[in-house]
Amino acid sequence: MIYLNDILQFKDLKKVKIRFNLNFGNTTPPIDYFTMPHNQGLQKMLIGQYWNYAKKGNFRKDDITLGFIPLPNKPECWLLFHIGQVTKDLGLRNAVGYEYNSLTEYDKFIGRVVIRFKNKSQNLVRCGNTTLDQCYIEEILPQVYSDNNFPGYNHVNVSWHKLAMLIDTPSWKTALENQKGVYLLIDRQQGKFYVGSAYGENMLYARWKNYIDTCHGGNIGLKKLNKDYIKDNFYFSILETFNHNVQDQLIIDREAHWKEVMRTREFGYNKN
Numbered sequence: 391m392i393y394l395n396d397i398l399q400f401k402d403l404k405k406v407k408i409r410f411n412l413n414f415g416n417t418t419p420p421i422d423y424f425t426m427p428h429n430q431g432l433q434k435m436l437i438g439q440y441w442n443y444a445k446k447g448n449f450r451k452d453d454i455t456l457g458f459i460p461l462p463n464k465p466e467c468w469l470l471f472h473i474g475q476v477t478k479d480l481g482l483r484n485a486v487g488y489e490y491n492s493l494t495e496y497d498k499f500i501g502r503v504v505i506r507f508k509n510k511s512q513n514l515v516r517c518g519n520t521t522l523d524q525c526y527i528e529e530i531l532p533q534v535y536s537d538n539n540f541p542g543y544n545h546v547n548v549s550w551h552k553l554a555m556l557i558d559t560p561s562w563k564t565a566l567e568n569q570k571g572v573y574l575l576i577d578r579q580q581g582k583f584y585v586g587s588a589y590g591e592n593m594l595y596a597r598w599k600n601y602i603d604t605c606h607g608g609n610i611g612l613k614k615l616n617k618d619y620i621k622d623n624f625y626f627s628i629l630e631t632f633n634h635n636v637q638d639q640l641i642i643d644r645e646a647h648w649k650e651v652m653r654t655r656e657f658g659y660n661k662n
Contacts (some may be wrong), residue, residue: 391526392526392527393522393523393526393527394503394505394522394525394526394527395518395522395523395525396527397499397503397527397530398473398496398499400454400518400522403517403518404517404518404519405452405453405454405518406453406454406456406518406519406522407448407449407453407454407515407516407517408455408456408515408516408517408518408521408522408525409439409448409455409456409458409514409515409516410458410460410507410509410514411438411439411457411458411459412460412514413438414434414435414437414438415438416622416623417549417578417579417622417623418549418551418622419460419462419549420435420459420460421459421460421461421462421469421537422549422552422555423435424459424469424471424501424535425535425536425537425538425552425555426551426555427555431551432471435457435459435471436457436472437486439455439457439472439474440455440486440487440488440490441486441487442483442484442485442486442487442488443483443484444483444515445483447479447483447487448487448515449476449479449487449488449515450476450479451476451477451478451479452475452476453475453476454473454474454475454493454518455472455473455474455475455476455490456470456472456473456518457470457471457472457474458470458471458505458507459471461504461535462537464504464528466506466507466508467504467505467506467528468504468505468506468507469503469535470499470500470501470502470504471500471501472492472500473492473493473496473499473500474490474491474492474493475490475491475493476488476489476490477489477490477491499530500534501531501534501535502530502531502532502533502534502535503527503530504527504528504529504530504531504535505525505526505527505528506525506526506527506528507521507525538556538559538561538562540556540562540564540565543565543569543571543631544628546626546627546628547625547627548626548627549624549625549626550601550605550620550622550623550624550625551621551622553598553601553626554602554621557595557598557599557602563595566592566593566594566595566598567592567593567594567595567596568593568633568634569593569594569632569633569634570587570588570589570593570594570632570633570634570636570638570641571587571588571593571594571628571629571630571631571632571641572585572586572587572588572628572629572630572641572644572645572648573585573586573587573588573594573597573598573626573627573628573629574586574626574627574628574629574648574652575601575625575626575627576624576625576626576627577623577624577659578623578624578625579619579623580623582654582657582658582659583652583657583658584609584611584654584658584659585629585645585648585649585652585654585658585660586607586609586645587642587644587645588641589632589638589641589642594628594631598626601626605617605620605621606620609659609661610661610662611658611659611660611661612659629648630644630648
């Protein structure tokens with residue numbers, strides 16, 4: 391068994407702090423921020439890494455901080471996304487509490503090291519001298535973690551942010567533009583649903599691309615919501631798919647069926 395510090399080789403473990411980031415202040419999975427192109431999500435992640443809630447503070451000057459995020463569909467597995475060192479304690483609470491430098495000598499491990507660790511404490515910031523010997527290497531990925539491949543129609547469950555990143559990649563675009571379908575939008579903050587259908591030119595791709603361009607997709611119930619709210623809280627899934635030869639009326643009828651089953655006219659965002 392190989393432990394995390396076998397590869398990182400920190401000497402003064404009392405100076406090492408590990409933060410297990412379950413979220414970054416909203417319902418967007420942390421892995422979605424990590425996989426945004428051009429490091430667009432990194433700043434949000436680093437704000438979370440150095441955010442101070444605790445009265446006594448999470449870190450001290452000169453502490454080395456490790457940032458981990460959970461891997462989807464792999465319980466107790468965490469992906470390393472940051473190693474840095476605190477250069478100044480700003481003395482702030484409920485805010486970013488520290489200045490820091492990223493330790494670039496560890497860049498070769500960022501996004502590649504996956505550890506297994508079962509957190510038995512409510513405290514998500516842990517001390518290295520009591521925690522590193524419980525973190526063992528699950529795997530070291532050959533390349534920086536990516537989940538860009540289309541997972542199959544029955545396994546789509548993707549946030550707005552993630553869809554915006556993936557929709558024009560070859561595997562996603564090809565899959566979506568070749569199937570008509572009935573889809574589901576989920577508001578994870580309020581627990582409300584919206585059922586829609588796609589049967590025009592370019593089918594699911596065109597319909598979902600419209601949500602990325604406008605956020606509301608032209609839907610009356612969604613137009614009332616703030617665009618940033620939709621971006622941060624909405625997920626996309628597929629209820630049924632149909633090939634391009636299926637008559638549009640069948641898809642419209644199935645959409646009506648799902649609206650009735652899920653009561654989205656009474657309790658969700660459907661208005662027709």
